[in-house]
Amino acid sequence: TVDPKTASQYAYLFEGIKNATDIQNGKKKPETLGIKAVGKYKLVVTLDRRIPYFNNLMAFGSFFPQNEKAVKKYGSKYGTASKYMVYNGPYIMSGWSGSNLSWKLKKNPYYWDKKNVKLDAVNYSVQKTPSTAYNLYQSNKLDAVALDAEQSKQLKSVNGYALYPRGTTFYIQFNQAKNKYLQNANIRKALSMAINRESLTKVLGGSNTVAHTFTPAKLTTVNGKDYTSLISKSDEAYTYYNKKEAQKYLKQGMKELGVSKLSFKLLSDDTDGAKKSTEAMQSNIQETLPQVSITTQNLPFKTRLARTNALNFDMVVSAWGADFNDPISFLDLLTSTNAQNGGKWSNKEYDKLIAASKTTGSDSERWSNLSKAEGILLKDVGISPLYSSTSAWIVRPEIKGLVNLRDHWDFKYAHVN
Incomplete structure (x- = not known):
């Protein structure tokens, strides 16, 4: 995974294991990675620094054992x-x-x-x-069967109905690498505040819940409280629908850019839910901000992903599910050089706080670093959280x-x- 020839998008998860970063950067050979088998039953991992969520990482697929004989035997069919x-x-x-x-x-x-x-x-x-x-x-x-949104509404009182949090946040990424209008923070604030997340979750149905943070609620508990309670409520202001404020920020942004009208394409998947979602947001934004025109683009998942990676979009609805139950699984994505940072938002203070959270020996300092970093992300509208999803089943x-x-x-x- 860490060998740069593999080009794994999950290589960053190994950072902190001895030599992993140098191997990814081509400075050291893969065999110098600080992981080795000692005898038949012991695996020794050497760390460059403390990794507070190390035990959670070990439950993630990139760290699962593979049988070398089987991998070699089956080759590309493995x-x-x-x-x-x-x-x-x-x-x-x-x-x-x-x-x-x-x-x-x-x-x-x-x-x-x-x-x-x-x-x-x-x-x-x-x-x-x-x-x-x-x-x-x-x-x-x-x-046991998974239920769609309509079934979830109808069957919620039936014995066997169960909801399972997916630890997933749907959010908008703004192309800040190529779109000069979306590089303007006031324009991003206006667009985010023009979206009524309450009505969006009703349109989608099922058991989706409004997201005011990038890290979903109920993912991580800190001293008996939900991690998201550590984030300043004032930093979440731009995730709430507010017509007056949205128009104010749009006016400021357009003045700074010297324009009187704006138009953006909103990219998403071609599923029924994604189409409903983009149509609802298109309607929200255009009704709240008449000077903004939104065109929806609903494409198959692979095409949407390829366009995101190629920076061929204005705004894209992305989703991220937790790889393990720690906020770093989300917040790492928005560091300046992370491969998953599709909008290329970049903030030096944010990068500094995320890096500090990985090296501090103090748990309280780590939580402070993470919540402050998330506050910066939300306040600058580096991305715009929309909703968190929950799976509905009948068992x-x-x-x-x-x-x-x-x-x-x-x-x-x-x-x-």
């Missing part, structure tokens, strides 16, 4: 189908071709803790429509022990009563 993988967890995947619509998880007879694994198998199937999935649930052919009540962590299911302790 990971493309169930037969081209090896398994060290409670289950083995069976019958997945990479594109088929049904497969199984079978109990792993070699798993170290197999005595505590209750289920012999878990059957997966992909349904093309939510209504089909729910019909199969009602006829006892499925035990057969007799199934116990299921764990859902940010849309990832853990079946180890699942059993049927």
